[in-house]
Amino acid sequence: MSLSAFSVELLTPPGAGGVAVLCVRGAGAIARLRGLSRAGIPGPGEVRLAILREPGSAPDEPPLDEALLVGRSQWVEVHTHGSPSIVSAVVDLLTDPPRGAESTGGAGSTGDAGSPGDAGSTGGIGTVTTPADVGERPSLEERAERAAATTPSATGARVLLDQAGGALRQELAQLVDAEPGERKRRLAALASEGGRCARLWAPAVVAIIGPVNAGKSTLFNALLGEEQATVTARPGTTRDALGAPAELGGWPVILVDTAGERDLAGRVAQGDPGASVEAEGQRLARGVASRADLVLELSPAGSERWAAGPWSGDPPSGDPPSGDPVRRGPASRRLHLWSRAAEQAGPSPAGWGSLGISALEDPAHARESIGDLFIEHLGLGGRPSWVAGRPVPFEPELVQRLCDLATAETADGSALASLLASL
Numbered sequence: 001m002s003l004s005a006f007s008v009e010l011l012t013p014p015g016a017g018g019v020a021v022l023c024v025r026g027a028g029a030i031a032r033l034r035g036l037s038r039a040g041i042p043g044p045g046e047v048r049l050a051i052l053r054e055p056g057s058a059p060d061e062p063p064l065d066e067a068l069l070v071g072r073s074q075w076v077e078v079h080t081h082g083s084p085s086i087v088s089a090v091v092d093l094l095t096d097p098p099r100g101a102e103s104t105g106g107a108g109s110t111g112d113a114g115s116p117g118d119a120g121s122t123g124g125i126g127t128v129t130t131p132a133d134v135g136e137r138p139s140l141e142e143r144a145e146r147a148a149a150t151t152p153s154a155t156g157a158r159v160l161l162d163q164a165g166g167a168l169r170q171e172l173a174q175l176v177d178a179e180p181g182e183r184k185r186r187l188a189a190l191a192s193e194g195g196r197c198a199r200l201w202a203p204a205v206v207a208i209i210g211p212v213n214a215g216k217s218t219l220f221n222a223l224l225g226e227e228q229a230t231v232t233a234r235p236g237t238t239r240d241a242l243g244a245p246a247e248l249g250g251w252p253v254i255l256v257d258t259a260g261e262r263d264l265a266g267r268v269a270q271g272d273p274g275a276s277v278e279a280e281g282q283r284l285a286r287g288v289a290s291r292a293d294l295v296l297e298l299s300p301a302g303s304e305r306w307a308a309g310p311w312s313g314d315p316p317s318g319d320p321p322s323g324d325p326v327r328r329g330p331a332s333r334r335l336h337l338w339s340r341a342a343e344q345a346g347p348s349p350a351g352w353g354s355l356g357i358s359a360l361e362d363p364a365h366a367r368e369s370i371g372d373l374f375i376e377h378l379g380l381g382g383r384p385s386w387v388a389g390r391p392v393p394f395e396p397e398l399v400q401r402l403c404d405l406a407t408a409e410t411a412d413g414s415a416l417a418s419l420l421a422s423l
């Protein structure tokens, strides 16, 4: 199979959801992505916010989508909004000539996105799977097996392999004949578990923002467990958004370090080129934060509390409507933390308060407390676990349908039976 012809893959299970993650690899697809975003392609470990526009569209035409591009060593992840029509349109534009057509394509430079040519060594990657393929859709078990091959966490892969082995189908078949009250209760439990586990295969994006020198890059390195971001005592060190896969509270996440905030208006007005670059980094940081699932807002302990002003991605206040197990929408949660707490309150975490951290003095404490806060703020209920054979719906659309069946006033076994037959 020619990878230049098959170079876009939907990593998240097909169906409507808050976010859909596409894996784009191969010189041709990456060149097309560059054309859609009209911005650079992020290098490995970099994150960029891109407005995706159809080639040839006028600047005042509404864009296709706003997406986060995450550079990997051999491909680029594109985090789009999860509506099937957006995903399908983006995939079509990235896979011109049309999906499924075998071609020797591959024109275009690979730029700084790694070497897509190397992707040939990674067997199995490169199948185009989108909601538009529903007509000839593989079975539930086949879809689970496919999703397991690319899921970013070992626990997620185990859960998906259980569904590939029939765990979910078996549970649904049992529920068709269950007593109505019991059926409703177990359908609600399934939907709730599906909503929670979605974070295993579509990791949350967690952005670290705050004023310059708040210790954002120090915290980023502490959460990663390795030094990837430059740290200096000079304010304005970080000027780009730097993303990396990490784990918080046992859940896979994409962590993003950003440029710090400070007032640059005077220096920009005087034509200081360094200030203009930094201001661009700040703009990028706000864009990343507006698309993140959780924003960690840092203020150095002892300073005034810093808070980002309203940004375009601010959701309406409050939680998603109850009964909606699939969390949708950008930047739904912010968490304020006091950083560099040891400088203010001494070396023992006991004196730092529940939201105090000192990533330099006690990185393990920062990892643990932010892991707990992540679980709490995303409503995940605890660390992810694997229980052999446990049924879990893994596609947002299916989770929603099970939720609808569970809340329907007359939970009808025949509705579930026909849903089961369509899987």
Ligand SMILES: Nc1nc2c(ncn2[C@@H]2O[C@H](COP(=O)(O)OP(=O)(O)OP(=O)(O)O)[C@@H](O)[C@H]2O)c(=O)[nH]1
Pocket: 211, 212, 213, 214, 215, 216, 217, 218, 219, 230, 231, 232, 233, 234, 235, 236, 237, 238, 239, 258, 259, 260, 261, 339, 340, 341, 342, 343, 357, 358, 359, 360, 361
């Ligand atoms: N004592 C102490 N110093 C810290 C801590 N975190 C960061 N620092 C120091 O604060 C300075 C700035 O740290 P950075 O992590 O680069 O801060 P930043 O928020 O990324 O800064 P910008 O990239 O400029 O926005 C460095 O000298 C760090 O060593 C901490 O927990 N304790």
Ligand SMILES: [Mg+2]
Pocket: 216, 217, 218, 229, 230, 231, 237, 238, 258, 260
């Ligand atoms: Mg920094």
